[in-house]
Amino acid sequence: MDAHDFSWNRTLREQWEQHYQYQLRARLQDLTDEEYFWSPVAGPWTVRPRAAAGEPAPGPDAHGVGDFLVDFTYPMPEPAPFTTIAWRLGHVIVGVLAVRNAAHFGGPPASYESWEYAGDAATALTQLETQLDRWLAGVASLGEDGLRAPIGPAEPFPDAPTAALVLHIHRELIHHLSEVCLLRDLYLHRSGASR
Numbered sequence: 001m002d003a004h005d006f007s008w009n010r011t012l013r014e015q016w017e018q019h020y021q022y023q024l025r026a027r028l029q030d031l032t033d034e035e036y037f038w039s040p041v042a043g044p045w046t047v048r049p050r051a052a053a054g055e056p057a058p059g060p061d062a063h064g065v066g067d068f069l070v071d072f073t074y075p076m077p078e079p080a081p082f083t084t085i086a087w088r089l090g091h092v093i094v095g096v097l098a099v100r101n102a103a104h105f106g107g108p109p110a111s112y113e114s115w116e117y118a119g120d121a122a123t124a125l126t127q128l129e130t131q132l133d134r135w136l137a138g139v140a141s142l143g144e145d146g147l148r149a150p151i152g153p154a155e156p157f158p159d160a161p162t163a164a165l166v167l168h169i170h171r172e173l174i175h176h177l178s179e180v181c182l183l184r185d186l187y188l189h190r191s192g193a194s195r
Contacts, residue, residue, distance in 0.1 A: 043082075
């Protein structure tokens with residue numbers, strides 16, 4: 001590629017696609033349900049069965065529809081609670097991707113309160129792939145001019161260029177999914193299991 005063929009849109013998508021294809025995808029394969037819910041500390045934020053979220057009914061800090069809820073409150077407590085792989089994937093799927101896909105790319109409405117959280121690792125990874133595909137297709141649809149357009153009122157900085165949102169989302173994805181990989185490594189080394 002030379003300077004005449006350069007595309008910011010393609011470059012921004014490739015930033016994430018390269019990282020996902022060559023560093024993360026293989027690391028997420030075969031995620032087990034035990035790893036998905038595992039925590040090295042007591043009392044983490046996680047995704048939990050509705051019946052376990054609170055007695056007799058879920059409390060105000062458990063959100064979602066369906067059989068599983070995610071722990072979440074805003075503002076975040078200090079210190080921030082430890083979060084499981086289940087929580088981190090739920091955050092990436094909903095808070096990072098699905099909410100943005102809904103706001104910017106015509107995806108179905110999404111929020112922490114209205115999401116049906118995955119009760120197992122395979123379902124969570126399927127949800128992740130779905131939202132990633134929608135995100136990348138949405139970014140591609142922006143072309144070059146769409147990256148320069150203001151983000152709009154769905155984001156905290158509505159006058160910033162949409163490219164700033166794309167960069168932010170990619171940083172969030174790299175950050176949180178790298179944490180997931182680290183937790184998988186910790187689980188593997190603490191339990192003596194093999195992959």
